[in-house]
Every structure is written in C-alpha cells, then in structure tokens.
Amino acid sequence: MLQTKINSKKLTLNKELKNLLIESLIEIPTADNVQPFRYDFKDESLYIYHNKKIAKHKLNPDQKSSLISYGCIKTCINIVSSHFDLLPIFDEYNTEDAEDTLWAIVSFEFRKRQKDELLSEIPKRVTNRGLYQIPTQIKINSARESLDKDFDLIYIEENQIDSIANNDQLVWKDTETVKDLLSKINLVFRKTSGLNFENLYVKTLDRIPLIIVKRFPFLGKIVWPLVKYKMKKTIQSSSYVLVYYSKTENNTDYIKTGEKCYRQWLRMTQLGLAMQPLTSSTYAIKVDDTHLSMNNTPLHKVIGTDREVAWAFRVGIPLKRSLKSNRLTKSEVTSLDSFSLPDLE
Numbered sequence: 001m002l003q004t005k006i007n008s009k010k011l012t013l014n015k016e017l018k019n020l021l022i023e024s025l026i027e028i029p030t031a032d033n034v035q036p037f038r039y040d041f042k043d044e045s046l047y048i049y050h051n052k053k054i055a056k057h058k059l060n061p062d063q064k065s066s067l068i069s070y071g072c073i074k075t076c077i078n079i080v081s082s083h084f085d086l087l088p089i090f091d092e093y094n095t096e097d098a099e100d101t102l103w104a105i106v107s108f109e110f111r112k113r114q115k116d117e118l119l120s121e122i123p124k125r126v127t128n129r130g131l132y133q134i135p136t137q138i139k140i141n142s143a144r145e146s147l148d149k150d151f152d153l154i155y156i157e158e159n160q161i162d163s164i165a166n167n168d169q170l171v172w173k174d175t176e177t178v179k180d181l182l183s184k185i186n187l188v189f190r191k192t193s194g195l196n197f198e199n200l201y202v203k204t205l206d207r208i209p210l211i212i213v214k215r216f217p218f219l220g221k222i223v224w225p226l227v228k229y230k231m232k233k234t235i236q237s238s239s240y241v242l243v244y245y246s247k248t249e250n251n252t253d254y255i256k257t258g259e260k261c262y263r264q265w266l267r268m269t270q271l272g273l274a275m276q277p278l279t280s281s282t283y284a285i286k287v288d289d290t291h292l293s294m295n296n297t298p299l300h301k302v303i304g305t306d307r308e309v310a311w312a313f314r315v316g317i318p319l320k321r322s323l324k325s326n327r328l329t330k331s332e333v334t335s336l337d338s339f340s341l342p343d344l345e
Ligand SMILES: Cc1cc2nc3c(=O)[nH]c(=O)nc-3n(C[C@H](O)[C@H](O)[C@H](O)COP(=O)(O)O)c2cc1C
Pocket: 027, 028, 029, 030, 031, 032, 033, 064, 065, 066, 068, 069, 125, 126, 127, 128, 129, 195, 276, 277, 278, 279, 280, 284, 323, 324, 325
C-alpha cells in the first residue's frame, strides 16, 4: 500500500506520503497554537518555512518555542517516513540564527525501515488543560518503562504544588506577556489558530475577567491570584510531572528538546495518559532577566536536583474527554500566501 516510486536516478514521493506528511505536520504542537510553519513540496523535497510574524510572542524569545516545535516536526516527519521505507535528511539553514524564513529542506532516501508504531498516535495527541485523575501505580510503572534516557516521571508532593503553580502563572504579572497571550485567545469566535475557550477549560463565568484583561492587559496582575488558584487545582489533580533533563545552551538543544519530548508525548498518548506542558517552570523558554528573576523557583529547584529541566509536563488520566484544538487547513499550511494571514483577533 505505502509505496514510493523509485527510478534509477530519482526518488519520487507519492501523493499518499505527501498527504500523510501534511496531515501529520498539521497536528504538531506549537506554543499557543500559533502554527507558524508552512510546507511546500518542490523537486521531491519538503521545504519548511517559519513565519516569525505569526510566531511573535513575548514567550517566544529568539524563536525558542518555534525551535521546540521544529524538533516536533523532525520527529513527526521521521515517524511518517518510516512507513514508506524512507529516511528523511534535514538540510537545515542557520539553526543558530532562527530569524530566517526557510528553516529546512528535507530530502528523502530509500532505506528499509521498521514502521514506527507511534504513527497512529499523531492525530490523537492533545494538550489537556483539564482536571486529571491520579493514574494507578501499574499505569505509572508502564509509563516509567516507556521513558527514554534523560526523562523522569516524578511524584509531586502537596508542598511543591504551590511553587509550580506560581511559576506557571507568573506570566500574568507581566503586562506585555498578558497582551501577547490574550491576543492568541479567541474570545468570541472559534478560529483555525490560537486557543479557543474549550481548550482552556474556562467556564462561562470565568471568561468575563479574561475579556476585560484582553482589553486592559495591565489588569492581568489582578487576575493572577485567580489563574494561580485554578492552576494549583489542576496540578493537584495530576500529581505526576514528566521532566526532560537537558541543557538549553544553543538552538540545537531546543530542537532536540522538541524531538525527544514529542516522541515521549506520543508514547504517553498511547498509554492513555494526558499531558500539559508546564513551560514557565522550566528552561524551555528563557524569556529575559526580568522573567527569570520572577521565576525564582524553577522546577529543578522545586524537585531538588541540579540537572537543568529543559521542559516538563503534568501527567494524568483526564477526567473529561480530551478536546482537540483547532488547526489550519491543509491548503492554509501549504500556501505561502498565508504568510500575510490577517492577525489573530
Ligand atoms: C514550546 C511550547 C510550549 C508550550 N507551553 C504550554 C504551556 O505552558 N501551557 C499549556 O497549557 N500549553 C502549552 N503548550 C501547548 C500548546 O498550547 C498546544 O500544543 C497548542 O495549543 C496545540 O494544541 P494541542 O497540543 O492540543 O494539539 C506549549 C506548546 C509548545 C510547543
């Protein structure tokens, strides 16, 4: 079924592969669901573009969040390609200067490969921001067995929850961040990018303060205790945190973080475990000195280790069905015209 035409000179990518690649790439996680990547097939290669105007966010300094997503893209392409006996080769442009638009040209080589079983998890993976149930010990054990090197699944004690919630929601104290954050939240109409209310698990009454803060971002400071309280409750409901230990010194480290964490996220999905990134508690996004000094108890300190935590997630069994977030259409992600997409609401 999954076949790629090979002639003596050149490998021809078939329609099925191209379609599956695009359908799968649409599903990769991006911070605040901004979806800044666009894809184009040219001369049997896949061109990957990044639109930094779409990705502009106080929480995307030097395109760090986008680099993590690009890591997810690499793993995703690798998983899909394995089903076609292809090996993707990434010709990356200026990884240390993520300001360019063209990030990579992916060519493919024929190679007998083992089909990656995580393919079926790609459309199922979601960020679940709702309440969780604490998983059974058996589930935790099988999750632990699935962990790659440099990952750990940690039980969070009651006295550690406050610090994590505090870190996660400190961003609400920074007016510029609140402004960017809320510009990605669609308060009235559902849109194909950004976050809608359902994905945030925000009840109707709690939407009112958000609508006000969207209009007056400096009021974020006032909403802060409310969002922190909510986050505390959600962390309390899960109790387990998945951590990925890595240094985050250069762009390659961020890409690797995305590559490794995305694969682990798919594995957790396969085990029926839900996840939500706890980005502000970690080094995934080193915003600036102001933010780092606000973030005075990063996760590695909370859990009592010297190893730098590059990215972390709370983990559990979702109490409510996970809701898939909105996505751009196939024609939107493959159209380079969309680089002039109208701004989000
Ligand atoms: C680098 C990065 C950081 C993220 N940080 C957070 C976060 O701090 N909190 C959160 O709830 N979701 C976070 N997310 C999840 C995205 O909001 C989510 O992937 C996006 O809305 C698409 O939804 P999906 O994961 O359900 O497909 C992050 C995603 C990425 C790639």
